[in-house]
Amino acid sequence: MIRLEGVSKRYGEQVAVQETTLAFPEGELTVLIGPSGCGKTTTLKMINRLIQPSSGRIFIGEREVTAVDPQDLRRGIGYVIQSIGLFPHMTVEENIQVVPRLLGWPKARSAARAHELLELIGLEPGRYAKSYPKELSGGQAQRVGVARALAVDPPVLLMDEPFGAVDPLTRERLQDEFLRLQGELKKTIVMVTHDIDEAIKLGDRVCVMNVGAVEQLGTPEEVLANPKTRFVRQFVGSDRALKRLSRLRVRELMRPAAALELSASAKDAEAALARQRTVYVTRSGQLVGWLDRRAFAFDPVIERAYTEVSPNYAASEGDDVRQALSKMLSQGVAELPVVAASGELVGLLDLTGILAVTVQAAPDAAEAA
Numbered sequence: 001m002i003r004l005e006g007v008s009k010r011y012g013e014q015v016a017v018q019e020t021t022l023a024f025p026e027g028e029l030t031v032l033i034g035p036s037g038c039g040k041t042t043t044l045k046m047i048n049r050l051i052q053p054s055s056g057r058i059f060i061g062e063r064e065v066t067a068v069d070p071q072d073l074r075r076g077i078g079y080v081i082q083s084i085g086l087f088p089h090m091t092v093e094e095n096i097q098v099v100p101r102l103l104g105w106p107k108a109r110s111a112a113r114a115h116e117l118l119e120l121i122g123l124e125p126g127r128y129a130k131s132y133p134k135e136l137s138g139g140q141a142q143r144v145g146v147a148r149a150l151a152v153d154p155p156v157l158l159m160d161e162p163f164g165a166v167d168p169l170t171r172e173r174l175q176d177e178f179l180r181l182q183g184e185l186k187k188t189i190v191m192v193t194h195d196i197d198e199a200i201k202l203g204d205r206v207c208v209m210n211v212g213a214v215e216q217l218g219t220p221e222e223v224l225a226n227p228k229t230r231f232v233r234q235f236v237g238s239d240r241a242l243k244r245l246s247r248l249r250v251r252e253l254m255r256p257a258a259a260l261e262l263s264a265s266a267k268d269a270e271a272a273l274a275r276q277r278t279v280y281v282t283r284s285g286q287l288v289g290w291l292d293r294r295a296f297a298f299d300p301v302i303e304r305a306y307t308e309v310s311p312n313y314a315a316s317e318g319d320d321v322r323q324a325l326s327k328m329l330s331q332g333v334a335e336l337p338v339v340a341a342s343g344e345l346v347g348l349l350d351l352t353g354i355l356a357v358t359v360q361a362a363p364d365a366a367e368a369a
């Protein structure tokens, strides 16, 4: 856990960070977000003492950072700097080995570690270890920056706009990779961004800053559902109800679906259709289509009367609700069956269920009226 207690940083008259008290929980990723100049980089650099606070105290675990030798301190903290910052005259593997070599690791050990990290970040060591930064794409260079920060397996990682310098598609891929990585590594991470979508996607917690002060710290859900200040409300945007949906998984919002096996009797079908107008049809649990009352009345044999659906008609339980909603709208339906990765029908998601969560997050409409 990292704690800031009443921390300020002043440059003459200019206040970069004012009286900030904050905690970043262990094993979690906290995103610092806010407009340019609000003090994000300053906050980050005070944690690893690249910047000395004007006042206040900072702790990592039980250690006060000012009591630790700065060199020792930084070895326990991986740092990914704004705009990548690879050393241009060093190869990829040399870049990754900077801290291990400073720590006096034997050559073989730091080389092995560099190769292991290249594999972890999806760059084949045989091909990239000896490359120079200028031979890499932006996305590859970003990955190497992350690998370098992870070299000595530090418990804490500070990342300043680590995915800032790449195109949106690459950025999304890097974010996904990074989420997967963090799922395994469980580092204590403070990451800076000024992209609210990135903050919502990656953060266990989001810390919204403005002119040197914290406006709100909370889970993405809390910040989106309940912006504490006018600034936060404006910053997260008027589509925050929709943004919230991108944090929710379909499985969290689905409810049980009425289903009928293809081999069921006409009597069972009648009974099911007496209760509701349509039911889903499965074959050994796998979604194959749906059956509606009218079609069945016309031809009371399930196999003939049911309507087949293509496999991608359904929502996947692991999709986010925003994706599912978009699928619903593009197919012009008010509900979707939900399937597991195996294709098994596991529930249904409907507009009513989605609206129930979005209205909680929409006091803006009332305010505007």
Ligand SMILES: Nc1ncnc2c1ncn2[C@@H]1O[C@H](COP(=O)(O)OP(=O)(O)OP(=O)(O)O)[C@@H](O)[C@H]1O
Binding pocket: 011, 014, 015, 016, 034, 035, 036, 037, 038, 039, 040, 041, 042, 043, 194
């Ligand atoms: N060395 C310095 N001397 C004077 N003022 C500084 C110095 N470093 C930063 N500042 C000021 O402190 C404030 C916070 O800067 P900081 O770099 O932390 O912002 P930031 O939130 O990281 O912005 P960005 O999103 O543009 O990277 C800014 O107003 C900046 O101009």
Ligand SMILES: [Mg+2]
Binding pocket: 040, 041, 042, 082, 160
């Ligand atoms: Mg900055």
